[in-house]
Amino acid sequence: MIEALRDLGEYLSTALADDLQGQEIGYGQLNLLTTRASLIKVLTLLRDDQNCQFKQLMDITAVDRPEQPDRLELVYNLLSLKLNQRIRVKLTTDERSPVDSVAGVFSSAIWMEREAWDMFGIFFAGHPDLRRILTDYGFEGHPLRKDFPLTGFKEVRYDEQQKRVVYEPVKLQQEFRHFDFLSPWEGMLRLPGDEKAEAEKTQEEGA
Numbered sequence: 495m496i497e498a499l500r501d502l503g504e505y506l507s508t509a510l511a512d513d514l515q516g517q518e519i520g521y522g523q524l525n526l527l528t529t530r531a532s533l534i535k536v537l538t539l540l541r542d543d544q545n546c547q548f549k550q551l552m553d554i555t556a557v558d559r560p561e562q563p564d565r566l567e568l569v570y571n572l573l574s575l576k577l578n579q580r581i582r583v584k585l586t587t588d589e590r591s592p593v594d595s596v597a598g599v600f601s602s603a604i605w606m607e608r609e610a611w612d613m614f615g616i617f618f619a620g621h622p623d624l625r626r627i628l629t630d631y632g633f634e635g636h637p638l639r640k641d642f643p644l645t646g647f648k649e650v651r652y653d654e655q656q657k658r659v660v661y662e663p664v665k666l667q668q669e670f671r672h673f674d675f676l677s678p679w680e681g682m683l684r685l686p687g688d689e690k691a692e693a694e695k696t697q698e699e700g701a
Contacts, residue, residue, distance in 0.1 A: 499524045505545055510536055525582045530593050533585060537599045540572055548572035548581055551600035554607060556614045558639045564588050566616055592619040613638040
């Protein structure tokens, strides 16, 4: 199995010499790293080349790493029934740069890209119907980004008097919207070794 993946990786290194930034084998799959500019070419070759025949797009997902300049990593999972293999294609992008839609290569991408847009805010250029698919109309933000507040920005309830669903801003007694990813209990519990909150308080009082 591993030998077959290595052979495939060597073949793709030649066939896509200018379009791959790297590759590795992990968890029984070949992982390819490409760029926004090369995405369509890479997926088209993986689908049509007789040595590949990855004709099924199983999933499009993403990972948010806010500490990196290109914080969003897109992941395309493909399946080849002919080879009985799966392959994973990855690329990174930032919050503002659009990624070309692959709906012209795999029609199933239409729904998957809508989910990635809804959850992560990744804009897909050329998508035929890019709109939210899981959240409601008028929803603010993208829930699977690491900086999205767990409480959201609005709450939804059914108003018995108005006989309709109404949206209201979330009102909290404490501020939970800004995180530094260091201590989830800061402000509620004093953890051993966590003097950061006290230092910040001292600085604020001295300012």
